[in-house]
Amino acid sequence: MAALTLALDAMGGDNGPSIVIEALARALEQFPQHHFIVVGDDAELAELLAAKKLSNHPRVTVKHASQTVEMTDKPGYSLRAKPDSSMRVALDLVANDEAAACVSAGNTGALMTKAYFALKTLPGVLRPALMSAIPQASGKSAFVLDLGANPVCDSDTLFQFGVMGAVAAREVLGIERPRIALLNMGEEDIKGNDVVKSTAQLFQQSQLLNYIGFIEGDDLFADKADVIVCDGFVGNIALKSCEGLADLLLSNIRSNINAHWLTRWFVKLFYHRLQRSWDWLKPDHYNGASLIGLRGVVIKSHGDANTDAFFSAIQQAVEETQQDLPARIRDRVESVLLEQD
Amino acid sequence: MAALTLALDAMGGDNGPSIVIEALARALEQFPQHHFIVVGDDAELAELLAAKKLSNHPRVTVKHASQTVEMTDKPGYSLRAKPDSSMRVALDLVANDEAAACVSAGNTGALMTKAYFALKTLPGVLRPALMSAIPQASGKSAFVLDLGANPVCDSDTLFQFGVMGAVAAREVLGIERPRIALLNMGEEDIKGNDVVKSTAQLFQQSQLLNYIGFIEGDDLFADKADVIVCDGFVGNIALKSCEGLADLLLSNIRSNINAHWLTRWFVKLFYHRLQRSWDWLKPDHYNGASLIGLRGVVIKSHGDANTDAFFSAIQQAVEETQQDLPARIRDRVESVLLEQD
Incomplete structure (x- = not known):
């Protein structure tokens, strides 16, 4: 090396x-x-x-x-x-x-x-993008970009984010033919805004890329795609919302644990196991983001x-x-x- | 009645x-x-x-x-x-x-x-909006709108969503002077896209509303606002992403529990407590959304x-x-x- x-x-x-x-x-x-x-x-x-x-x-x-x-x-x-x-x-x-x-x-x-x-x-x-790996249900990772470098993107820019993310998924995650998806508010072709729809057309026209279509927010962690493309406004808010939810869950679990003597007694064994999962689930805290x-x-x-x-x-x-x-x-x-x- | x-x-x-x-x-x-x-x-x-x-x-x-x-x-x-x-x-x-x-x-x-x-x-x-209550760290609720009725919104529309959400927060949640916030990728004035910035100006000009500024995704559940305004594209993706994370966490906790005999033994008491919290944390599953x-x-x-x-x-x-x-x-x-x- x-x-x-x-x-x-x-x-x-x-x-x-x-x-x-x-x-x-x-x-x-x-x-x-x-x-x-x-x-x-x-x-x-x-x-x-x-x-x-x-x-x-x-x-x-x-x-x-x-x-x-x-x-x-x-x-x-x-x-x-x-x-x-x-x-x-x-x-x-x-x-x-x-x-x-x-x-x-x-x-x-x-x-x-x-x-x-x-x-x-x-x-x-056209533009650099901020990209981070997020955990998937399978235990693998997927790349999401952009996470905030570009609040507004045209379709050429989003398309390039897919290209760049796929290169990263191949080189860094070792995925031969990374599945590229566009984050949208529905899976059907008619859903979303004009930029997302025209970006989908650009992806569909390319033979070089493994574009799989739209995915929704609830599939961000479901191992449906290796590269998830969105503009920086949406990506930033989606991932930070998840961070907010993880915080809320952690405090909620803490109070659930404290509500019962048996769970309180149990806390040392269990809570630290959970906390490790939590770390893994707040990706931007525990992984770096790449400016690619x-x-x-x-x-x-x-x-x-x-x-x-x-x-x-x-x-x-x-x-x-x-x-x-x-x-x-x-x-x-x-x-x-x-x-x- | x-x-x-x-x-x-x-x-x-x-x-x-x-x-x-x-x-x-x-x-x-x-x-x-x-x-x-x-x-x-x-x-x-x-x-x-x-x-x-x-x-x-x-x-x-x-x-x-x-x-x-x-x-x-x-x-x-x-x-x-x-x-x-x-x-x-x-x-x-x-x-x-x-x-x-x-x-x-x-x-x-x-x-x-x-x-x-x-x-x-x-x-x-101008436009109807899809609105839902989401849980807050304090145990209270906040309204988020739009959640998908309007993928693209101009600033007049977003401003009206704030007005309508505040009426709902007062009438339904009983909050005298609801705090209205715009969901954005940063809290500073310079952050975000043009629509969000000009919507902020509309809110700032109104004496009738209690506008508190931008909030970021990680404050969605932090009891900073009673009404959180965004376009339907962002709102849908943010809340569905949280739903996806909640699913991931639940399955992760399940496997953590199964990984140790003592936690397996413990599962009946603890898991069902957690599952109740989970229900509460997937708001669109357990609350209706209002089309207002x-x-x-x-x-x-x-x-x-x-x-x-x-x-x-x-x-x-x-x-x-x-x-x-x-x-x-x-x-x-x-x-x-x-x-x-």
Whole structure:
């Protein structure tokens, strides 16, 4: 396996750089050949690295950045006013080929804007998309995109999301001929809005893709599709609604447990089993989201990512880089564009 | 309490007329003053009523209808080809003032189309909306609309949904000054699409409404708003996604339970407690959805409604009729339109 260099935005998340350094320590063990550039305040990072006995580690470089993007910063503002933010510096390392991928737990809007600005889209790609894996009833995963990078999409853009998602499902999930579905409010052809209907026609016209039709929200987790396509407005609301429901269920189960002495007694055994399932069921908390369609790998970890979550985002970055996902997407988009001509 | 007459579409749901007759039997006890017109195949209904000892019940009338709308019928087709369907006949009873409300577990698209055609919208109301109550962490409920009657909405329509939902929250949920929120992919003003942004401006300009701003999907169940407004495409997908997640969680918990002898032993006590919570958490299965904005009360029960669910839809119909929800909505829409002039 070739040695890779990954850039980590150490200042982005709600929980500060310490969880990034802890995840780094784990990544150095897990990936004994890869290099990591940690971007952020060098004094603070030096201290944290020293505490982990990682000062002068041969595979760790600290890159100083004088600014930090706040969670409340508007994307346009952060782009203009924070050219030396840890997020931007980490992305520029990818843009300048000093790193193969960037991982950040920072402000999503700022990351998308800066990544789009610094890296640009791949040739032929209209828009980057935010994509995440969600669990399926079978135990497998499916990719959903877009999750919020593009609140409004035309049908060409949604069609490309299907193409890009299918490349990712093949390269990352190992599915030979990924089933692509459009998220809609009904399964029949007449359902939905005009954009969804015309996107369906684009999919139906392509011989290169395994398009299976519309699926509804209640089939998001039912293992009917490997790639589920929607605009960022719908995708964001659908997945966050599920997150809200998972929270409600967890608190409801907690009170059910507390309502009976026998269940209270039982709680230690059972509750922790459930909580593990819960983690699995709040995908955007525990998996990174990939910003795909760009000239480089960018993984967004959740704002309140803990060490596990940030480490999992690093793993994703390694995987996508090893598969050279951007190049695979570029090739596939090119083939599909040629097919359309 | 004044005596009401309600029309029940007996043939609509997946489970046939027997659950409707069972729900009717319960409603006759619960509401000793109200009358019910049961619409469907009279031979089949006579047999079911006889089995329940309800033949010649003084408060039950059977109205024959020779056709049945199938779940697979397209709305336009059912409107044209099935003028004597149980659904249409039940709606016509409301249109002709022979009944105050109609309850159906039939094909949602057909019901919306037929109801719109037969009843028309209230003066000033642009579009009817499908509205349902969803549970909140506090144990209270909030109304969400639209859930699929209108895949595409302009901002005037979304604004009116807020007005209508607030009337319903006041009359049905008893909330003096209901908090209205717009479902969006972020809480900041700059987030979302143009329709959501211009709808927010309409709400901000009204002195009559208690508009609280945008909420995100993860706050759907967090008791932040009493009325949550979105277009039918987003609302349908968000709530169905939650339904899909609830199914996944239930099966996941089932396998967690089966994975350990102690939890298996425990299952009888705990699983049934959970299952009750689950029922509560799949609102469209266990509550009816109201089609509001029309000149009459129309309640849609879930296609696979059981007796409990259909009875709950009848209760909702009684409640909305007693509050004269259509007249309250008409008055409020008028006030708001005057305010806008």
